[in-house]
Amino acid sequence: MDQFFFGEPGRRLYGCFHAAPPEREHDAVAVLVPSIGQEAIRGHRSLRLLAERLAKSGLSCMRFDLFGSGHSEGEDRECDFDTSIASIGSAVVEARERAASERVALVGMRLGGSLAVLYGAEVQATEWQVLWAPAVDGAAYLRDLASDHERLTRRRARTRPLPGPTELLGFSFSAALVGAIRDMDLTRIATAPGRHMLLTNSLQGAAIDPLGERLMRLDVEIEERPAPRHTVWKQRGLNVTVDHEFVEFVGGWLAAATA
């Protein structure tokens, strides 16, 4: 595994590249798009294990942190949809160069899945996309985060919050980010984000079906799978959980799709 910073000075992103063995290398590269805030921290281990699984099966893989998140430059309140989609673009360029392949598979967990769809629909469609419990209805996603935040922090209610951006589960969400998430409805995308897509339940009950229907109307070849059993992004404290079964399933699906 190679770890490095890439991108323009002042807006550099942190990345890790997992190269497939030369004798097994597929003509494709996977780019794993994390969520933001607390979900990014909780999902880190799963995405790392997925990257290792993919590389071992022949698909080189790049993980990275969005601008304003993880080890990348920028503060959390500087993260918004524009910077995030630009981050995906930078990561795709970097991954293509390192893998010497133009064919890209985006894998997005939670809001990372939503951003992958928006990148594909608004910037450049990718050949494959895997959406791991994406947020389809942004307003509902925000309500879920706010509810978790209230449950976690109601014991600290005597502490006055700092003025400024919205706080959610330890992170500042700028007004621009909150607004963009609230306005997001993936069932209204106008262009196909990818050619072949694997969808999993968004945790919003039936919301996955309208997204699947929309994608099929855009002539995307989709496969749907029930929700992952473990909501690893909801883990709290200093523990980390991984849904090994789901990692194995996604790894197998992508390895077969890109072979």
Place this chain on the structure above:
Amino acid sequence: MNEETVAWAGGDLVGIVTYPAAAASISPTAFVLLGAGLLHSVGPNRLYVQIARRLAAHGAAVLRFDARGVGDSAASQRKADIAYDRRTEVEGATALLAARFGIKRFAFIGICSGATIAFRTALEEQRTVGVALANMDVGGFDARLDQFIAARHTTRYYSKVALFQPASWRRLLSGRSNYLKIVRSIVAGPLRLSSPAAADAPWVSQLVADLDALARRQVALLIVTGEIDPSADYVDMLRNATSTSRLAGIANLHLVRGGDHTFTLKAHQAELLTLLESWAARIMAQART
């Protein structure tokens, strides 16, 4: 400010070093952030990234890294020998900083288990000039004492937090509370608070002796606890065992009002960052005199 990825132990251990843009202004004291629980080196709520960048802005080189089996580092090669792993990991980290920046003075920072590692490291590493412990994990040495602390923690939660929460009263009045637990806490809590178990626990004596040893070496010790974190109860117990004035002479103690184990609220993160900046600034100033 610069940030670089670094690796050692044959590439098995990876981290990021943050340091001032002007090489000539790098402090001779470097700071090492020890991982919190199983989270990778961004730290809880990305705190380690914030700490590293803040201290680098004041002139320090700061290294955050992933322990074996965590984050982006490789798995351990030695089964169930965590103590060996942690020791060699930190040795590698300090060697890297010494080689890269000529560092001869080190300060260690940690949250939860990271604080425990920082504390143990400071005792062994003679080049330590400072150690900052946030919500140090001190349980697991004495089951009876852990039960005592857990009961104290529960009593404190009910008396300082739940009593003032409308949601708690709604649960109480609607039949959704654990009434037995509440009664036990209210009735038995004060009795437990006066238990002699704490002061007599051998490991408390050892802990005080260790703190004294650091103080004799003039290691700048900062202990930060969140008010609703169990470590606050352990610090109270230490005060009872040693006396508040003696403990204050050994360490700079700070309680973050309403603070939880990972300093979830941004106001608490800001408080922790300010404390660390002041502590670090004093340490770096000492290096220049």
